Amino acid sequence: MDNSTLLVLGPNAWVLLAVLLVLAAVLWRTALGRPPLQMLVAGVRALLQLAAVALVIAWLADRGAWAFAFVALMFVVGVWTSGHRVAPEGRWWVAAIPLAAGVIPVAALMFAAGVLPFSALAIIAVMGQQIGGAMSTVTLSGRRIRDELVLRRGEVEAAVALGFQWPAARLMVGRGVAGEAVLPSVDQTRTAGLVTLPGAFVGMILGGAAPLDAGLIQLLVLISLLVVNATAATATLWLSCRGAWVAAGRLNGAFPACRRFPGL
Structure with missing residues (x-):
């Protein structure tokens, strides 16, 4: 071989x-x-x-500035994909908020620390993984929260009857399931090197990188994804509890059961 x-x-x-x-x-x-x-x-x-x-x-490869244009394209496609999964007939573009909240601060920290160089290949590889992770998290958490609010609408209404505001009432129901979208990232990090060998790690080893260096780089990627995905799930929960995905006058579209929530 x-x-x-x-x-x-x-x-x-x-x-x-x-x-x-x-x-x-x-x-x-x-x-x-x-x-x-x-x-x-x-x-x-x-x-x-x-x-x-x-x-x-x-x-x-030798045009670093253009890498950000390609990353922007990745971001737009990620917003389109996850947004249409969560709110196919609602405000799908709202997905830009949790994606940006997850990716931009972490990428800025990596640039500020000098860990992520202004190299086209590095920028595309690292930020592409972060955007992909955030996209999956927004899709899973958004759909899971939406379904949970519909399934447990009686609990939400009961909380409102007791004096809670609608966002706070929805938060009590949605908070328990929002984090489930981050569990795959947590499990991947916990089992790295035991159950799976991440692609970047294997690629660097095959490319001749020192094993310790390859391991450190992969660890930085995995831990950064934990922050990205946790932030994206948190932002998705916040938006879902405030009805941000639902277009005015179209409550029977993206979120069919939301008509049962007067405050949405």
Whole structure:
């Protein structure tokens, strides 16, 4: 095997990719009752996007300033993706708030400490992971809080009847589930090196980096993601408890059961 790659690449790899994608689509449809086209489109998009991104990153290698433009594109796509998952017919653009709240302060700290250099490859790699983590957290926490508020609407109304304001009443219900979106990051950090070997760590080892240096870099990434995701979940909870996702006059759209909450 070529020691520059983790897996053996060649024609068999492409055949296996197609088989795995079709298998995933079949399971998505037969076991989970979801449209198989979603899975197929996701796989094809990933192929095309990774190919395009590889070319863009190669072009940006010595153009540090342009890296921020590419990161901005990542951010916009992340807002669009998570926003439409949480509020498909509501104020989906509100997702920009928790994403920015999670990513910008942590990235600023890394720049200020001199840990993250003004290198295109470093900026795209690190901030891309942070945006991706925040995007997943906003999606999971936003949907989970939304569903919990609908399921336990009686508790919210009871709290309001006792004198609580609507945001405070929703907070008592939503707070317990908001943090669940951060648990995958916590588990990934706890089990790093035991259950999984993060991709950046393996890539640096294959690239010839010293094991301790690779470990420290990966640790910085993992811990930064904990802060990013925890902040994104907190901001999502705050916005959800104040009805920020719901467009005025469209309470029956993105959040169908929100019409039951007069204060939303």
